[in-house]
Amino acid sequence: MDVAYKRRLPTFSSYPCVRDHTGIQPDRKMSRAAERLRLMINHLDRSSATISAVPTSTQTFTSHPQTLRFTHDTGLLTPEQRLFYEENGFILIKNLVSEEDIDKFRKAFERICRQEVKIPGLVVMRDVAIVKSEFVPDEKAVSKLQDFQEDPELFQYCNLPQILNYVECFTGPNIMAMHTMLINKPPDAGKKTSRHPMHQDLHYFPFRPADSIVCAWTAMEKVDRQNGCLVVLPGTHTGTLQEHDYPEWEGGVNKMYHGVRGYDPKHPRVHLEMEKGDTVFFHSLLIHGSGMNRTQGFRKAISCHYASADCYYFDVKGTSQENIENEVKDIANRKYGLGEMTLKDIWALRGRLVQGERTSL
Numbered sequence: 001m002d003v004a005y006k007r008r009l010p011t012f013s014s015y016p017c018v019r020d021h022t023g024i025q026p027d028r029k030m031s032r033a034a035e036r037l038r039l040m041i042n043h044l045d046r047s048s049a050t051i052s053a054v055p056t057s058t059q060t061f062t063s064h065p066q067t068l069r070f071t072h073d074t075g076l077l078t079p080e081q082r083l084f085y086e087e088n089g090f091i092l093i094k095n096l097v098s099e100e101d102i103d104k105f106r107k108a109f110e111r112i113c114r115q116e117v118k119i120p121g122l123v124v125m126r127d128v129a130i131v132k133s134e135f136v137p138d139e140k141a142v143s144k145l146q147d148f149q150e151d152p153e154l155f156q157y158c159n160l161p162q163i164l165n166y167v168e169c170f171t172g173p174n175i176m177a178m179h180t181m182l183i184n185k186p187p188d189a190g191k192k193t194s195r196h197p198m199h200q201d202l203h204y205f206p207f208r209p210a211d212s213i214v215c216a217w218t219a220m221e222k223v224d225r226q227n228g229c230l231v232v233l234p235g236t237h238t239g240t241l242q243e244h245d246y247p248e249w250e251g252g253v254n255k256m257y258h259g260v261r262g263y264d265p266k267h268p269r270v271h272l273e274m275e276k277g278d279t280v281f282f283h284s285l286l287i288h289g290s291g292m293n294r295t296q297g298f299r300k301a302i303s304c305h306y307a308s309a310d311c312y313y314f315d316v317k318g319t320s321q322e323n324i325e326n327e328v329k330d331i332a333n334r335k336y337g338l339g340e341m342t343l344k345d346i347w348a349l350r351g352r353l354v355q356g357e358r359t360s361l
C-alpha cells in the first residue's frame with residue numbers, strides 16, 4: 001500500500017458525488033462500474049481514515065495497491081476523477097469552453113464552407129449520401145473539416161489553456177496536437193449514413209504508447225441521443241487494439257469510417273449527452289461512435305487528438321492498421337501527389353507542438 005501517495009490525497013467527502021462532475025446520465029448499464037468505483041473510493045476513504053487515526057506499525061493493508069496507470073498527478077483532477085478515468089477511459093468536464101469561443105469557431109467554420117478562405121491542408125468532407133446525390137455549396141453539404149491546424153482561429157481550440165491543463169493529466173507535459181476535426185453531423189438523409197461506427201481512434205495512429213494519446217471533444221451545441229451524441233463503451237480502454245473494417249451497412253458508409261470487427265451491440269454503452277461547451281476527454285483505445293442524427297439540425301462538435309511528444313512512430317506494415325494506412329496513402333497520393341511519403345512523414349508534417357518540447361513526434 002502506497003501510504004505516501006495516499007497521504008497527499010484530500011478527503012473524498014469534500015467532493016461532490018462522481019456523477020455530478022462527470023455529467024454522466026444515470027444509466028442502468030453503468031451501475032456495476034459505478035458501484036465498483038464507489039466501493040474503491042469508500043475503501044480508500046476508510047483506509048485513509050485508518051492511517052491517520054490508528055498509525056500502528058502492526059497494521060496490515062490487505063488489498064488494492066493503488067497504481068494509477070492512465071493518469072498523471074498534476075493536481076488538477078480530483079482523486080475521484082482520476083479513478084473514474086482509470087476505470088472508464090473517459091471523463092466529461094462540464095462547461096469547459098466558453099460560448100464566446102464556440103461562437104468564434106462556428107463563424108470560422110461558416111467562412112470555410114462559404115469558401116471565403118482557403119486553408120492549406122484542410123480536408124472538407126461531405127456525407128456519402130450527399131456526395132452521391134447533389135452538390136450544395138454551403139455548410140449543409142459539409143459533414144466534417146479535418147486538419148484545420150493551419151487555420152489560426154480554429155486552431156485556437158487546441159491551444160485553450162483550460163483544455164491543455166486537462167490534456168496534461170493524460171499525456172504529461174510535452175504535448176502535440178496530432179489531429180484536428182470539426183464535425184458537422186448532418187440530419188440523416190434516410191440511409192443511416194450519419195452514424196459513426198464504433199471504433200478505437202488508435203486504429204488511425206501510427207504512434208504509441210496508446211495511454212499517452214487522448215481526444216478532447218467539445219460539444220458546440222446541446223448534443224443528445226436525438227441528434228447523435230457520442231456513445232462510449234466504458235472500460236474498453238483497458239483492452240487491446242481490435243481489427244477494424246467497414247461495417248456491412250445497407251445504406252453505405254463514409255470513407256474511412258471503419259468500425260471494430262464483430263461489434264457486439266449488447267455491450268453496455270453510455271450515451272454522453274452534453275451541453276454547449278462541455279468537453280469529454282477519452283483514451284485512444286476507448287470504443288466509441290455515434291448514432292444517427294434524427295433531427296433537422298447539423299450537430300456540431302470540435303475535437304483534437306493530443307499525444308505526448310515523447311511518443312514514437314512505428315511501421316504499421318504487417319499489423320491490423322495496414323488497411324487504413326493504405327487508404328490514407330492512396331488519398332494523400334491522389335490529392336497531393338505525396339507518393340514518396342510514409343505515413344510517419346504525413347503525421348509529422350501535420351502535428352503541432354502546443355506545450356513543452358517536441359522531443360520525438
Ligand SMILES: CCCCCCCCCCCCCCCCC(=O)SCCNC(=O)CCNC(=O)[C@H](O)C(C)(C)COP(=O)(O)OP(=O)(O)OC[C@H]1O[C@@H](n2cnc3c(N)ncnc32)[C@H](O)[C@@H]1OP(=O)(O)O
Nearest residue numbers: 124125126127128131179201204254255256257328331332
Ligand atoms: C496529407 C494527407 C492527409 C490524408 C487524410 C488523412 C486522414 C487521416 C485520418 C486520421 C483520422 C484519425 C482520427 C480518428 C478519427 C476517426 C475518424 O474520424 S474516421 C473518419 C475519418 N474520415 C476521414 O478521414 C475522411 C477524410 N475525408 C477525405 O479524405 C475526403 O473527404 C474524401 C473522402 C477523400 C473525399 O474528398 P475529395 O476527394 O476532395 O472529394 P471528391 O473529389 O468530391 O470525391 C472523390 C471520390 O470520393 C467519393 N467520396 C467523397 N466523399 C465521400 C464519403 N464521405 N464517403 C465515401 N466516398 C466519398 C466521391 O464520391 C468520389 O468518388 P467517385 O467514385 O470518384 O465518384
Ligand SMILES: Nc1ncnc2c1ncn2[C@@H]1O[C@H](COP(=O)(O)OP(=O)(O)OP(=O)(O)O)[C@@H](O)[C@H]1O
Nearest residue numbers: 195196197198225231247259260263289290291292
Ligand atoms: N455493425 C456495427 N459496427 C460498428 N458500430 C456499429 C454497428 N452497428 C451500429 N454501430 C454503432 O453503434 C452505435 C449505436 O447504434 P444505433 O443505431 O443503435 O444508434 P443510436 O441511435 O445511438 O441508438 P438508439 O437508437 O438506441 O438511440 C452507433 O455509434 C452506431 O454507429
Ligand SMILES: O=C(O)CCC(=O)C(=O)O
Nearest residue numbers: 183185196201289290301
Ligand atoms: O463526432 C462524432 O460523431 C464521432 C467522431 C469520432 O469519433 C471520430 O471522428 O473519431
Ligand SMILES: [Fe+2]
Nearest residue numbers: 199200201288
Ligand atoms: Fe473517434
Ligand SMILES: [Mg+2]
Nearest residue numbers: 195290291292
Ligand atoms: Mg438505434
